[in-house]
Amino acid sequence: MHPASxxxxxxxxxxxxxxxxxxxxxxxxxxxxxxxKKAELEANRAAARESTPEAKARAFARVxxxxxxxxxxxxxxxxxxxx
Numbered sequence: 074m075h076p077a078s079x080x081x082x083x084x085x086x087x088x089x090x091x092x093x094x095x096x097x098x099x100x101x102x103x104x105x106x107x108x109x110k111k112a113e114l115e116a117n118r119a120a121a122r123e124s125t126p127e128a129k130a131r132a133f134a135r136v137x138x139x140x141x142x143x144x145x146x147x148x149x150x151x152x153x154x155x156x
Contacts, residue, residue, distance in 0.1 A: 112140035128156040 116136035130150035
């Protein structure tokens with residue numbers, strides 16, 4: 074199984090475990106924010122290991138995609154890392 078598929082399946086199981094009332098939605102939002110922070114931390118570490126803005130952008134985008142973040146704009150990331 075592809076690692077991204079495993080992460081997606083895990084995420085879907087997580088979503089299925091939450092009740093869809095106001096408390097459940099708040100818990101789900103908190104969980105998703107924690108997952109996004111984890112992904113961003115890992116993406117920053119991956120980018121830090123690279124030397125060029127292009128490689129940093131690719132590494133950052135790769136990690137975000139692994140966590141299921143769609144529509145990652147590598148051109149914007151290259152601009153960010155070239156500053």
